[in-house]
Amino acid sequence: MNFRQEVIKILEKHTNLKATQLDKVLEIPPSLQFGDYAFPCFVLSKEFKKAPHIIAEELLKKIKPSKNISKTEVKGPYLNFFINREVLNKEVIAKVLKEKNDYGKTSKKKEKIMIEYPAPNTNKPLHLGHVRNMLLGKSLSNILESQGYKVIQVNLNNDRGIHICKSMLAYKKWGKNKEPNKKSDHFVGDFYVLYSKKVKSDEKLELEAYDLLKKWEKGDKETRALWKKMNSWAMKGFDETYKTFGIKFDKTYNESEHYEKAKDIVMEAYKKRKFKRDDQKNIIAELEKHGLPNKVLLRSDGTSVYMTQDINLAKLKFDDFKMDRSIYVVGSEQKLHFRQLFTILKKLGFKNTEGLYHLAYGMIYLPEGKMKSREGTVVDADDLIDEMTTMAKKEIKKRHKLDKKELEKRSKQIGMGALKFFITKYEPAKDFTFDPKESISFEGETGPYIQYAHARINSILKKSSYMSGKVDYSLLKASEEQELIAMLKSYPEVVEEAASSYKPSLVARHILDLAQMFNEFYHKHPVLKAENHVRNARLALILAIKQVLKNGLNILGIEAPNEM
């Protein structure tokens, strides 16, 4: 049953507007007290040369109530339509309860989409920026999958280059061949920090690092062995963190394996005059007519640059998976880079360049400014997880006495829920400041707030004897109940919108609103102590709310605990 179509049909009969025009102007009122759909009569006022409110009155007289549209009303220049509550309530709640975990899912979309994230450097542990990256990549993957897309998640290790050699050098000099005595990516990162400290008083280290890079490039055995060892430490540490975030990749690419292979592609294109040489004999892509700065692709000595390897990787990924779309989850500071890359790929005649997309996310600042790995002013991902979990543990201890295992489990659910929601609720493009003191909160617009609403519902349901027999849905007529049903109804549309606009934040906001409205309802209207029929209807309602809260949390990678 499509109520909107029905309203449009009615209006089509009584105005001379076409369905497509009506679909465009028909709106959903800001508040349910104005009905479910509103037709603004301004549109007709010119044609009829009458004031909009008079047109509304005239239309009202012509329209009779039907089974689905129970009432029409004039409010100033608006003609408002009210859907029959009983039909709507029943339809929405029954759908949620029937589809359960699949509510909000569809198999409409068939395309294959690749998402690449978080592409770390293998010389230091993951930090808060990666956390945002991972949460965005992962939740978007879930959201796209829920719409039927075949999603391929890939990672790229930036595993070669001068930054790697710096931590290698420090290990060589001061590492005493030690094995990791802590989480192994942190162990590697310590040497990067150590290098940065030492180089301040000893500039020669910089040259030594470059020597090491040259040795690496020549394939020096000892250097390669150390490089391999330290990289495997770093990656092993990353894997543990990925696991905490529930992330698995279909494939991981390593920059070192193919960074040189793009040379042939570039040279061939150069021969076909797609690229040129500049005064210094570098091969460049001329991008000025596309409104972009030119870009060097091969140095005059034939060595490749960052852009070159990205060209090769794009080809490699497409050869591997033949995807229709490819999303790069990378910070917004690389916007220009990706505009250039995509333009170059088009010039090269790559397939599916229309499907290339840079999902740029904003910076995270700390109260003291920008994060700098070198200076150690970063928020480490693992530390952050620990801190959130510890805080959650403290909060739980205030309320309950739990055995150790349950305490660990629940504090992880809540701590991670808080962290994930805090970051996901921001729109991807937005910069924000992460103040550890204020950000670690479990009250207000937070993950635990939503989890709490979920747990509360569960607690009520546990105490009830819910009969799945006949429910009189017309009894759900309080404004809170109607709002709640409207939100349940629109949940699938919100997920669809989140998928098409690549904004997991939309889902986050929606379930937050739902939890807020539920809490309002909870305080105003008793469920268990309500009169029999009303109780049954409310039980059905909150069961549906619980389901949607859970679905929304889960799609964002957040757990929905039954008790808190």
Next chain:
RNA sequence: GGACCUGUAGCCUAGUCUGGAUAAGGCGACAGCCUCCUAAGCUGUAGACCGGGGGUUCGAAUCCCCCCAGGUCCGCCA
């Protein structure tokens, strides 16, 4: 200098694509609510010339132009 992004109460955000009915939440502040389904909750009060100025429109936080402020980028770094 150029390109892109951002600007909504003391602070953080939603709403901007697709213009419409009193600009919606949270934090903080103040005043209340646990003999009643989990107070990680709820209610109320104070707090907004939607960065500024023009324009389009019956109607602008939303669209267009100009300006101001902040950020990012404009490497043969990744």
